[in-house]
Amino acid sequence: MALRVTFVLPVFPRAPVGGFRVVYEHANRLTALGCQVTVVHERWREGWSRPLRHLREAARDHRHRRAPHRAIDWLPVDPRVRLLIVPALTPAHLPSGDVVVATHWKTATLLPYLTPAHGSPVHLVQGYETWNVPDPAPVHQALRLPFPKITVSTHLTRVLSDLGVHSGQITTVPNGLDRTTYRPPPTGAPRAGVAFLLSDSAAKDSRTALAALHQVRAHHPALLARAFGVAPRPRDLPPWIHYAQGLTGEDLAAQVYRPSAVFLCSSTTEGWGFPAAEAMACGTAVVSTRNGGVEDFCHHNQNALLVEVGNPTAMANAIRRLLDDEPLRTRLSTAGLATTATMDWQQSTAALLTALKAIS
Template structure:
């Protein structure tokens, strides 16, 4: 069986890493796997599969595969035009939730073509069902416990002074408003007014250094997972303010590293977040609740311990290995079902 994966980019980012992991898992299973991407596209991850560069992702540039696995509405269009019967759609985020106008219409159309869908969370499965009446095969993402773990000699409760608040800041001016950076800024000012201890924000800035006026902070641009793990382990709390997440790997990575999490109920994270058990969960677009969550964790060691234990136990179940095994099994089962249907 040959699998073709058309992608727009393999730049640094959670969704692109997932595509690289899928390709490598298929190669490890012995399947011929080919990634097709534009000439200009960066490749930020090790790839064991064949890489084919093309001028543009269009119908004539998509080679045959027994399975063609597009991941985004833009890559679905040429893949479906070329090989409609071979397409299986991978959904890491339901694009109609954030697109508008004609783009939203096109994105919704890609889910209306009745091709099999694999989604990465039960929340996404419900979104797809609500809009087009089709269920997907759910395969949760996972982390590598050999990389993301608390490390040796971690204290029961970290005794940093000042306390460290870790946040991944995505630039709302270049398309990442849904990550809720403005909400985080407001929450930190509210937190500063009500918290009597010393604290500092460690802010990971991906696109550019973003401002956090009036709040003590340092900015970081980690270049690999090892540097990310060091930041997770050094933090007393990790904060996510996203409005929508198809899954949400960073909160899970933080849990695996023994760091309590404050996160919005942004969708896919609820596959692994339970309020006051594995995370402190708050509504999206609610800076006051985010500030309260941070303050509760930093002021209550027993709560922090409970979330650390719950988070580590949760992360131990959702591993990169289990995702790799389950995604291959899902693709194999869909292909078997498709062949069975064609014989009827």
């Protein structure tokens, strides 16, 4: 009998988001393996404190309900995957099934109220989601709920253990990577400059990345930087920083990762770290903060250079070191390619399915 899996996401996506991508990637492959997969999203709940946005986003969700698969244009979702946008995340709006997978701390708060008909509850932990949360206590409470946990990194497994979650409740299933999309350029293709993610999220700490790049440019006046993000180009972004909005997949690889000599990850925290992994798979040398998630696959002076969080001078020095030392850059990027060669979505989903069957 086919396993019936329900994923619960907090909202319907407005832009490419790593945690959403993980769910849809698994949904596609679980479906190919014979599972019946439903992904439930809560309707946008901005509230009337911002009436114009509330109405705009509510109208968008209403429109997307008619053809949700077409609305996710940044990643093809198997048409056999059932996508639902529901008025509220309550048990009444969830289908019956064998297992229910919460994918965010807020969606995990629904798990205690499910009935056996919904299926066995499990929390897929994709990040230590305390950013933009004034008090981490509700996050900790959700993470400590007495349900099985599946983490995407050993870093998150340690976070849960430090919060008192028993190791027997935790299974680690690392994310995969689409290496047909994220691949190096032809041998000898020129590389120059630094790539980085530009975001207004405090967890990405783009302000420190920009400060670091200004320091690098003081020594490399011709430095070219390539930034990418989901928002429009900031008005105060210097002209020497090229900016691309909304790139994903092959466009992101071709226009940002592959032409760049160095990729900078400035995050204060990562559950896993897709951009760093994608850049590494494209043969770009990586400088990253010690932010947790990337440390599962980024190892200092072996396949990347790691620096402390929030230190622009350390970031700048690491970038300069790679720009000035081509043999070092080549050694790290070659090792990075070997590292990412082990990242595979098929293996990741197979491990997830094994864990879900054991829970159900």
